[in-house]
Amino acid sequence: MKKAALFDMDGTLVDNTPAHIRAFEIFCDRYGVRNWKERLSQGFGMGNDDIMRLILPEEVIASRGLQALADEKEAIYREIYAPEIRPVAGLRDLLLRLRALGIRCAVGSSGCRANVDFVLERCGIAGFFDARISGDAVTRCKPDPEIYLKAAEALDVTPGECIVFEDAKAGIEAARRAGAGRIVALATTLPRETLLAEADADRIVDDFTQVTDADLA
Structure with missing residues (x-):
């Protein structure tokens, strides 16, 4: 054994992949980011910094910083997933x-x-x-x-x-x-x-x- x-x-x-995708949809809409779904599919299993670099324009990252953006997205995820998690x-x-x-x-x-x-x-x-x-x-x-x-x-x-x-x-x-x-x-x-x-x-x-x-x- x-x-x-x-x-x-x-x-x-x-x-929880569907919940993460819903959270990214809300998050990306806030920043006017389009065409993010295909790029996100390449990032499954990676860390937040790498995923953010995959899907976000450089100007968005520069304006907020990777950590703040990641924290914002994950707060959205936890809020929408909490009622249905199992x-x-x-x-x-x-x-x-x-x-x-x-x-x-x-x-x-x-x-x-x-x-x-x-x-x-x-x-x-x-x-x-x-x-x-x-x-x-x-x-x-x-x-x-x-x-x-x-x-x-x-x-x-x-x-x-x-x-x-x-x-x-x-x-x-x-x-x-x-x-x-x-x-x-x-x-x-x-x-x-x-x-x-x-x-x-x-x-x-x-x-x-x-x-x-x-x-x-």
Whole structure:
């Protein structure tokens, strides 16, 4: 059995991509930004600074600054998502299985700490996680492996002793570059066909109800 399980957050713990897109729509409309959706699709799994640089004109970034813009967008996201937030199917049961097996858990997310805390607390799963590594705690976000390297270190295990649950290509690349022992991809944000063709995961599932004991070995 693996010694630790590392979970991405957006699109993994919660299927929140539609909420993020709605938040970006409100946010971009405020600044008169058009044609942002295609650029955003290239940024799934990345940190806020990288996403803002993808979708916003330089003059908007210069006028407000990356941190203020990111904080504004994430406040919109939390406000609109709070009434409907729920964990991905099977997550709580999987967390209980992992606890029974003595497998420790950490979150490794490119999202900001405020969003990580928001998801864990609102979903009632905070007590299952021994560490929370967010995008504002690292110098380089996914696809760089730093987040998963720090998450493994926080649990005092090697990356090879970890199973990583991810949904985005950037995150799967980060886990692979970190040396994760096994990578399970969730077909939430991206279709299964895209993950099969473009992502280097060991297994693809629709949700956590499909995770088997063999996946944890």
